[in-house]
Amino acid sequence: MTPVNADTAFELGRTLPALTLDARLVRIAAIAHRAVMTTSLGVEDQVLTAAIAGAARGIHLATLDTGRLFPETEALLAETRVRYGLDIVAYRPRAEDVEDFTARYGVDGFYGSREARHACCHARKLVPLARALKGADVWVTGLRRDQSGARASTPFAEWDGERGLLKVNPLADWSGEDVRAYVAAHDVPVNPLHARGYPSIGCEPCTRAVKPGESERAGRWWWERDDTRECGLHVAAKVPAYASS
Template structure:
């Protein structure tokens, strides 16, 4: 089954390359199986959500409501639903997982070690993501090659062996200027934090505005030294030792 999905993903990657965003999403929506788009409400994801809503595509839109989002992000969920006439399904962490993390590391223990930070992401993001993707055969994301060095080789479609599905990145070849132009041309609502120096927005305690000349994702988990820092959503959990050793 895995080899079949891998072959399908490679063929899909070639097909998507020659299409515009609307064509890419329409193609994915027409494939067999359940397609789920997980949005962080960032500017890239708002572009994808707009296309799904305006074209009434059969793609489920979900978000991970970690419990520590910026108020601006939470407010944007309702505004986006109303603007495009869609439902954004919220997936929350379990209270038991949050309590377990706090007992082990302290509520804000993620500042103290990489292990603790990954454990927090595991409880607040990875477990809810697993729920969001239950029954899905296609996972759509807003990943772009220009977001960070760690994402420079992002394909349009790939086989996600860990989740046994096809992951589609329809904005892989878009740069930030193209994203901003599309938003302006189509009156897409965006997070007001973007104009305050936050190109990438995650949980409030873990996100700061970037400084002039810094990469787009420099404001995420800025206290860590690893330039390829990620939360685990888009890298295999097996590549993150602290997640493997965590009980969360």
């Protein structure tokens, strides 16, 4: 098997748009030594999980259990494991990292400053993500271009030079309607919070329902006045990305 690199990103960006979702995942699995899909149990990730269960079970699944998730998210994880018979491995923050954050900022100190919020995301998400992606050469995500303005240029594939792996977004060109149609057609289990106005769901203290006219991710870290806010998981690639549409 040839090494996965930036040239692979270009090739995937060129070929994936013409394929069905199942075919996209089969293609991704075929080029990877180890592919890992990280799921937040959001509706896009549930679509990918269902498709992986049916067409590409060689793709490993992982989730980041931050310790501050909604009970509905935790229940959905258990239901999804049973429904699809998949081993979705949960990666949790290290106790010492959480303790260090709490000692410096307080339990809910992330409300106090951007620095504190990023420190919390680092401890509860970025450090566990590094463990989840250890040994992987392909990282599969549920990013879509129409989730927010910050994600409007999401490519199908990009070389993540910082992590030394290929990041692939098989749903990059899907609309919210495409996602909902797939859920209905395949009876995919979804978080009940979606029906209560939460299109994007993260940690419970950091997520609110969106208001009419707001973007899907407006309810994340809503107290920060920045439409491009992210937790740091999806940093910009270090080499040019290949969008293809």
